[in-house]
Amino acid sequence: xxxxxxxxxxxxxxxxxxxxxxxxAIGEQRCIALLGPNGxxxxxxxxxxxxxxxxxxxxxxxxxxxxxxxxxxxxxLPQHPAFFGWMTxxxxxxxxxxxxxxxxxxxxxxxxxxxxTAGLVEAANRRVSGYSGGxxxxxxxxxxxIHRPRLxxxxxxxxxxxxxxxxxxxxxxxxxxxxxxxxxxxxxxHDAEQVCDELILMNRGQVVMxxxxxxxxxxxxxxxxxxxxxxxxASSLWVEGLNRIPGILKIDGGKFDFHIHTDKIDSVREKVxxxxxxEGVKLLAFEVSRxxxxxxxxxxxxxx
Amino acid sequence: MIGFNILLHKEWREALRSGKFIxxxxxxxxxxxxxxxxxxFMPDILASAGNLPEGTxxxxxIPKPGEVIAQTLSQFGTVGLLAICLAFMGTISAExxxxxxxxxxxxxxxxxxxxASKWVVQCFIVGFSFGLxxxxxxxxxxxxxxxxxxxxxxxxxxxxxxxxxxxxxxxITASAWLRSPAAAAFVALGSSxxxxxxxxxxxxxLSWLPSGLNAAAMSTLTxxxxxxxxxxxxxxxxxxxxxxxxxxxxxxxxxx
Numbered sequence: 001x002x003x004x005x006x007x008x009x010x011x012x013x014x015x016x017x018x019x020x021x022x023x024x025a026i027g028e029q030r031c032i033a034l035l036g037p038n039g040x041x042x043x044x045x046x047x048x049x050x051x052x053x054x055x056x057x058x059x060x061x062x063x064x065x066x067x068x069x070x071x072x073x074x075x076x077l078p079q080h081p082a083f084f085g086w087m088t089x090x091x092x093x094x095x096x097x098x099x100x101x102x103x104x105x106x107x108x109x110x111x112x113x114x115x116x117t118a119g120l121v122e123a124a125n126r127r128v129s130g131y132s133g134g135x136x137x138x139x140x141x142x143x144x145x146i147h148r149p150r151l152x153x154x155x156x157x158x159x160x161x162x163x164x165x166x167x168x169x170x171x172x173x174x175x176x177x178x179x180x181x182x183x184x185x186x187x188x189x190h191d192a193e194q195v196c197d198e199l200i201l202m203n204r205g206q207v208v209m210x211x212x213x214x215x216x217x218x219x220x221x222x223x224x225x226x227x228x229x230x231x232x233x234a235s236s237l238w239v240e241g242l243n244r245i246p247g248i249l250k251i252d253g254g255k256f257d258f259h260i261h262t263d264k265i266d267s268v269r270e271k272v273x274x275x276x277x278x279e280g281v282k283l284l285a286f287e288v289s290r291x292x293x294x295x296x297x298x299x300x301x302x303x304x
Numbered sequence: 305m306i307g308f309n310i311l312l313h314k315e316w317r318e319a320l321r322s323g324k325f326i327x328x329x330x331x332x333x334x335x336x337x338x339x340x341x342x343x344x345f346m347p348d349i350l351a352s353a354g355n356l357p358e359g360t361x362x363x364x365x366i367p368k369p370g371e372v373i374a375q376t377l378s379q380f381g382t383v384g385l386l387a388i389c390l391a392f393m394g395t396i397s398a399e400x401x402x403x404x405x406x407x408x409x410x411x412x413x414x415x416x417x418x419x420a421s422k423w424v425v426q427c428f429i430v431g432f433s434f435g436l437x438x439x440x441x442x443x444x445x446x447x448x449x450x451x452x453x454x455x456x457x458x459x460x461x462x463x464x465x466x467x468x469x470x471x472x473x474x475x476i477t478a479s480a481w482l483r484s485p486a487a488a489a490f491v492a493l494g495s496s497x498x499x500x501x502x503x504x505x506x507x508x509x510l511s512w513l514p515s516g517l518n519a520a521a522m523s524t525l526t527x528x529x530x531x532x533x534x535x536x537x538x539x540x541x542x543x544x545x546x547x548x549x550x551x552x553x554x555x556x557x558x559x560x
Contacts, residue, residue, distance in 0.1 A: 050410050071412040082403030084314070086321040098310040099411040 001063055002027050003151055003181055004049065004070075009058035011044050018044040020205045021058065026151065031177040033192035033213075034185040036202035037301055042185035043079060045202070046155045049183070050076040066150070072101065075149040079156045081140030085129030089120050092128055093143050100147035107146070114142040117172060134165035141172055145180070152176065154184040158191050170195050189297050203301050217293055225260040225269060228285035229276075238281045245271050257285075307413035311421035324391050325429055331387045332380065332437030339376040340444035343367055369445045369452035374525040376441040377464055380434065381518060385471055388430055389492045392475045394485035395422050396551070400558060401483070409555075419476065419551045426472050434465055456528060460521035463533055467517040470540050471496050477547040480554035514540040 002025045011019040019041040026032060026049075034042045047053040049060070051071055066073055083092050090111055097107030115124050118138040123131065131139065137157065145152060157173070158166045173182055173195045186192050192199060192213075199216055201208040229235040235256060242251060242260070247268045250261040262268040265288060276283055319325045342349070347362045356362075367375070396419075399405040408418060438461055445452055474495050478488035499515035510516070516536035524530040 052406055052410060069412055071410060074410075076410040078403060078406060080403060082407055084318065084404055084407075086318060091317075095310060095314055096411065099307050099408065099413055101306075101412060 003063050003066075005061040006045075006049075007059055007061065009045070009048060009055045009060070011041075011048060011053065011056050017205055019048070019055070022202070022205070022207045023058075024200050024207050024210050026181060026183060027198075028150075028181055029178065030198055031173065031182040031184070031196040032198045032200060033196040034183060034200050034202060035187070035189060035192050035297065036185075036208075037187055039204070040187075040202040041205040042187075042202055043155055044205075046076070046153050046183070046185055049151075050074065050153050052076075070151075072147075073150040074153065075144035075147070075151070076153045077137075077140045077144045077155065077157060079159075081136055083128040083136065083139070086127060088125050088127055089115065089131070089135075089139055090124040092139060093146060096143035097146040102147060110146050114146060117175075118142040119168065134161055134168070137161060137165065137169060138172070141169060145176060148179070150180055152180050152182045154182065156186060157184050159186065159188065166191070189294050193293060201297070201300060208300055216296070217290060222261065222263065223265045223288050223290050224262070225265070225272060226258075226285060226287050226289050227260060227272065227276075227283070228257040230282040230284060231256045232282075234279065235281050238276065238279045242272065242275075245275065247271070259289075305414055305417045305420065307411070308417040308421055311408070311413065311417055312424060315421050315425035319425055319429055325432075328387060328391050328429055329433040329436045332384055332433040333440050334437075335379045335383055336376055336437030336439070336441035337444055339379055339441055340372050340448050343372045343375070343445075344448040366449060369450045370456060370525040370528065372445045372449055373438075373441055373452055373457060373460070374522050376438070377460070377518075377521060377525070380437065380464070380468075384434075384437070384468075385493060385496055388468065388471060389475055389489040391429075392426055392472065393479060393489035393492070395426070395476055396479040396555070397483055397485055397488060398479075405555075405558075415552045415555050416548070419480065419548055419555065422476055423473065423548065426476065427469050430468050430472050431465055434468055435461075438464075452525070453528065456524045456530075459530060460524045463517045463521040463524070463530075463537075466537060466540055467514060467521070470514045470517075470544060473544045473547045477551045477554065480551040481557075512536055512539045514543055 004026045006022060006024050009019055009022045010017065022041065022045060034045060036042055044053065048055050062068065062070060087095065093111035093115060094107045097110055098104065102110065115121050118141065120135060120139060120142070123135060128136065128139065137160070141154070141157065144154070154173075158169050161169060170191065173184070176182065177195065182195075184192075184196070197213050198211070199213055200210045229239070239255065239258070242248065245268065247262050247264040248260055249263065251258055252261070253259045260268065260272065269288065273286065344366065347364050350356070350362050396405065399408075405418075409415070442452065442457055471492055475488060475492040478491040479485065482488045482491065496515070499513055500518065503510055503513050503515045503519055507519075511519075511531060512535035514536060516531075517533060517540060520530050520533040520536065
């Protein structure tokens with residue numbers, strides 16, 4: 001059962017159409033990445049999901065049995081999280097909890113738990129205006145889940161962070177995706193690959209496709225062998241002879257570090273490895289890779 | 305009105321921490337004290353200002369207590385109103401611009417609670433500031449000039465507070481609709497001026513305007529008798545209620 005199904009969402013600002021007839025489904029207990037280049041309509045989509053923006057046309061269908069005011073079971077973190085600078089971190093958490101309908105006691109308890117998770121215990125009594133970008137982002141995440149939402153919407157949660165902040169946030173998300181559905185937008189595929197199991201690809205206001213991450217990875221391209229050998233006479237002879245092995249379609253790359261393309265990866269892998277051993281070639285690397293999603297992403301976006 | 309209590313608490317702490325609850329009362333207190341003092345000491349001030357030939361005799365009749373307090377009100381009507389508009393001109397638009405309004409509104413909070421919490425706290429701050437300034441003016445007038453008519457002072461205080469409350473509501477509404485805080489302040493000040501002008505031009509027919517409260521407060525103090533103001537109070541309450549709904553619409557418009 002899907003939490004939310006979007007049917008033909010469109011949103012225009014004046015004459016420009018930021019989102020046109022986007023349809024997608026948000027299932028339960030998974031992490032979905034909304035991937036696309038800048039201007040693809042990711043922020044518009046998330047704002048509509050969060051209820052901050054009304055679609056010009058199209059509709060959202062909510063799972064039956066959930067409150068019609070989706071703000072009760074939804075958490076949202078905008079691209080540039082804004083807080084009241086005069087509040088301390090702890091006050092921000094408690095205010096967020098209380099506004100989401102928690103009792104004073106629950107809110108205080110959840111705040112302590114989440115401040116701990118977000119690594120903000122020491123800074124909890126400082127004013128938010130003095131927080132660093134990374135701390136604000138972690139605070140933003142923590143306050144978005146204070147009421148244990150079923151759905152967590154995150155707009156570019158890691159784009160503005162340094163590598164450490166990025167890792168912290170991704171770790172937090174990884175832990176939470178067992179308890180709730182996370183939808184995050186990003187233009188960095190690598191981040192999406194790290195935590196998400198599903199992908200919605202957007203470009204120019206349209207949903208290009210939606211699919212499971214590993215399915216995409218599999219369908220993204222044929223696997224190929226990457227082989228690297230020590231540079232010497234024997235190796236070069238061996239490399240030249242490789243073409244004779246049946247099943248190899250193409251060899252490209254450098255002389256001692258190259259890719260072998262084939263449609264029968266299992267048999268070719270074995271034959272290449274055997275022949276290398278037989279000929280006494282000193283292997284440096286031997287691996288099976290696939291066309292990366294990155295390449296596929298760039299192609300998909302350019303096609304549209 | 306989901307979330308009203310919590311938002312009220314938030315607005316209250318914000319007013320305390322941003323210093324609004326200190327400087328606005330200070331402005332009103334200063335205005336309130338200055339009027340009786342200058343009224344009493346004007347001859348001395350002029351004498352010590354110099355540039356007057358030897359032997360000049362300055363005779364300024366010391367005004368009646370009621371008049372001094374009425375002058376205080378007219379100070380509140382200019383500098384005081386400006387201070388109120390400046391203090392609250394960004395109350396919604398600034399939160400919308402920096403994203404904190406979105407922070408509040410993605411949570412299950414009713415739009416009306418958001419506006420109403422601001423209204424209640426701001427009316428309270430304005431009431432407190434006005435009370436302090438007006439009380440100060442009353443006390444100093446009593447000390448320096450003479451006892452004013454207590455009943456007239458109290459009635460005019462209530463009438464004037466309603467007028468200030470109205471301006472406060474206009475500021476909030478303007479702030480909900482206009483992006484720029486300066487524009488909101490302009491609309492609030494402008495509408496107060498226009499309302500007073502209209503009243504001045506058609507005093508007989510338009511005495512029910514909210515600005516009638518201002519005029520009634522003044523004349524209660526100076527002449528000692530009050531024109532009918534029940535109509536004005538009623539109209540003002542209607543206006544305030546309508547403006548609150550208009551503010552909510554302004555907020556909703558931001559979504560679509």
